[in-house]
Amino acid sequence: MNYVLKNLPVRTEKPRTTGFTMVMDKGMGIREVENFVEANSDFVDIVKLGWATSYLTKNLAQKIQIYKDAGIPVYLGGTLFEAFVIRGQFEDYRRVLEKFDLSFAEVSDGSISLNHGKKCEYIQILSKDVTVLSEVGSKDAAKIIPPYKWIEQMQSELDAGSWKVIGEAREGGNVGLFRDSGEVRQGLVEEILTKIPEDRIIWEAPQKEQQVWFVKLLGANVNLGNIAPNELIPLETIRLGLRGDTFDHFLGAHLM
Amino acid sequence: MNYVLKNLPVRTEKPRTTGFTMVMDKGMGIREVENFVEANSDFVDIVKLGWATSYLTKNLAQKIQIYKDAGIPVYLGGTLFEAFVIRGQFEDYRRVLEKFDLSFAEVSDGSISLNHGKKCEYIQILSKDVTVLSEVGSKDAAKIIPPYKWIEQMQSELDAGSWKVIGEAREGGNVGLFRDSGEVRQGLVEEILTKIPEDRIIWEAPQKEQQVWFVKLLGANVNLGNIAPNELIPLETIRLGLRGDTFDHFLGAHLM
């Protein structure tokens, strides 16, 4: 770091399993990615190429390589997995993972109806080849899943082979874990945490207030996802109590 | 594309007259433009240098050339046309078009009061030199133009020589076609479509929900405008049914 500040929360270091940050890239070009990794690689644990944006990205293999060279694995958004599955092209999807030499994949059912047993089968199959992240929660604001079902699904997906489960929020942060307004469904999060180990969950939290809420609840090293590329250093300051929003929170523990 | 997905809507290709996307550049620098066209040139049909931002842009001629070399024509925002007209400098405006060798121009009256016959005269004059886009709708949220007047104005502007007419929304998407809240004035759009051919209209739709609404109403190849540069690949996925918002919409037609 550029200077020494005493009594900061201790952040985990790469390769991280907690204090993990997943960034969402929704179509950055090659130069943008180069600039991004140069400034931010220490703070990014994995990059998601949001939903099916990879379909249209120019020089996709080169882009993935730039991330890899910077020590950042890449995976394809869950909506893409679903787009292949609904078309009966699951085997084609596996070949895409191979073609681009990806070591992570996401299994989700945010936009399609998928029998949960079938979803777990996909997790089992894919987890033989790659590290699987699976996502729980619908992209449809009208579909409210009760907490016990979130827990059941998360547990059975971890049992089926998921490395971590992701709590859905979309790019906007207004579904799944959150209400329309972006407000956290606090009871849901707290109930999930009574059953699922914290380090096995990545919370999608694109909005600043959501990030602050999770850092206050679970500390500097909470796993967060769907972070916009230009919000990465701001998030890191929130984790460290170096932004107004969490400034007091961490001081309480150390200095007062 | 980077892999094959079956049963996608068929997108038109450049040069497009339908399925047209107009991007708003509100002051990008030379390097940004280079990066932008490298990643996105297939998906952009025309770039608007928003309102009068061109007045302050460094290396303007070079910037316009980068777009041109990538097969993307550029035009100056309508507010700039109005700024010249209100100052009695219309002839100077024509010299600006010449100086920067522009082949498109916008005629609008969003910020000035212009007799509609006079507006059509400007369209007639300019359409002798360049391809004219003309814009209907006020930038003033308080000025509600009734549907029959939108139609009258659009028709007479097309008759006067406009290549296409643009439905106003501003950068924010909260006037003209839209309510303060960003919600589409649905009755207005539907009434316009009973009289004006769809391929002659560009709908300004800067917000994601607005883009989704138009794609659901008019399909993958609706003409949309005021798209932010970093929302171009996301928009393309919306057009193709490869984002949660329109995922079901296109599947209905092909797969169910």
Add this chain to the structure above:
Amino acid sequence: MNYVLKNLPVRTEKPRTTGFTMVMDKGMGIREVENFVEANSDFVDIVKLGWATSYLTKNLAQKIQIYKDAGIPVYLGGTLFEAFVIRGQFEDYRRVLEKFDLSFAEVSDGSISLNHGKKCEYIQILSKDVTVLSEVGSKDAAKIIPPYKWIEQMQSELDAGSWKVIGEAREGGNVGLFRDSGEVRQGLVEEILTKIPEDRIIWEAPQKEQQVWFVKLLGANVNLGNIAPNELIPLETIRLGLRGDTFDHFLGAHLM
């Protein structure tokens, strides 16, 4: 400029004391900064490295140098000053200013409780070494400071040696000078202006509507701060009456 438009408001030129624009950089990388200054250096008077983002910025010295070479001084956000002070590391903070050869510093108490006499002492001490900007207003939306206190504090901070005082708004524009909704606390601003000379105040105004409001109240050459890097040319057009929002405002004076 790229062409001549008559009867525009006259903008001050660098080095400016009025018509001053402070930009907030919240973690841009080296290349982004290079691109930014190339396109915008004429319009930026000073850059703030927002809150404590400088702690995590790679190649910080190089970044500061790029700004300097473009004629743009840099200072560290007030929250960083507070982070040092609350840890009893004020002397370390002074060494940071020295190490990075900074000629400006901010003194604030937005996140800590600081006796106002003590705050003025910090201003006195630092103003011997650097030009001090001091900030008034809390980052806590619940802490409403009455107008007479804003005035008292601003005056005593100027007396203590502040070059200018900054009215707080945060990156979001929803505290201090503004209500939760982002609306200006108009009575507060007007009362401040009865006592404190306009050219000694920088108004943080990150949202477009806030910038428009201040330009309408105080003219093209109002001092504004917390401007996002990609909103700089748009702001300049607002100052010049070349965007819809202030188009009429300046015409009134010159052309009608």
